[in-house]
Amino acid sequence: MHVPDGFIDATTSLATGAVAVAGVGLALRGARRELDDRTAPMAGLVATFVFAGQMMNFPVGAGTSGHLLGGTLAAVLAGPWTAVLAITVVLLVQALLMADGGITALGTNVTLMALVAVVVGWLVFRGMRAVLPRRTTSVAPAAAIGAFASVPAAALAFTGIYAVGGTAPVPLDAVLAAMLSWHLVIGLGEAAITGLVVASVVAVRPDLVHGARDALATRRLEIRQAAGA
Template sequence: MHVPDGFFDAPTSVVTGVVAAAGVGVALRKARAELDDRTAPMAGLVAAFVFAGQMINFPVGAGTSGHLLGGALAAVLVGPWTGALCISVVLLVQALFMADGGLTALGTNITLMAIVGAFVGYGVFRLVLAVLPKKVGSVPVAAGIGAFVSVPAAAAVFTLLFAIGGTADVATGKVLAAMVGWHVIIGIGEAIVTGLVVSAVITSRPDLVHGARGLASIRRPLLTEEVSA
């Protein structure tokens, strides 16, 4: 879904840049409430995992590409604000060092993948979790559903931006069909990956999963020194 330089006109790129800057600024403040000494290292691991996952790209059309987004996964593991920061850092590194997405389109990419991806995914995750049994085992299922919805949602917002300020000579209907169609398929893969990763982390350290906080069945594993004592 990386948007290249020049794909949107200047006003659209400026507006999405402002949205991205404001979102990152708020996230920097809000993330302090989501992280502590135990969970902060998880943010780095999440960013590294998403970075690796986004290396698998394939063309969708009109200069854009499709790949796993990782916003919902990051939001469930470390919180939506921290998750949005993780994805933003990944996108910045990719734009600066790997020419994956343009620098003038960085705000657009952050808006689509870090903000829309993370918050839509986390919002759906919370809605689904509210109707599932209140146990840790429900978290991977809800995370997978949130991840599935977040991907075509980001693609739909992309199409809306294209309709407003797209510069490519492609009909909006074709862009919508290509982007949403492909990203529904990508969403299925993202749902599977997200569910499996969240399940793996919950199996070993459920207390580190932000989305599982407050569930009665969470019990922090005893540390070696605690067992010895």
């Protein structure tokens, strides 16, 4: 998913850079409402896990491989605004220190993985939480579905960016077919990893999981009502 230098023209790269700056600016303001003494360490752990996860590729067939995007995982554990910041920091470190993703393409990569993947994953997660039972056991399945949806969404967003400013000699229909086919499979791996990690944390410390707060509030209300009866 990392876009290298020279794959997108300068004008489009500047445009995605502006989108990334605006998105990160909003996230800086929004994260103030999510971060406190308990959740700040979780944000650091999430960034570290995503960084490590993106270094481990898994095969998806035909000689291709993919890696964890981590947007939905970060949003469910630490909150969507904090997730945008965490993924952005990961991408910045990768681009500057490891040459993973181009410097001129940093805005594009942030837009795809820190904005599109996080927003789509979080919205799908919230949608699933609205229809699933309001229990902590529903958090992990909802996170897995959101994670799966976030990957092809980011792939489609990349295809749109490539359609506007792509410089590689590859036809748009070939890019679309390749991105969707590969990333639907990658999405299955993303869903499995996200579901397992979220389920593990919820089982031990549900109070630290941002996406489980509504379920915990409902459970406390039920306990208080039962005690009052």
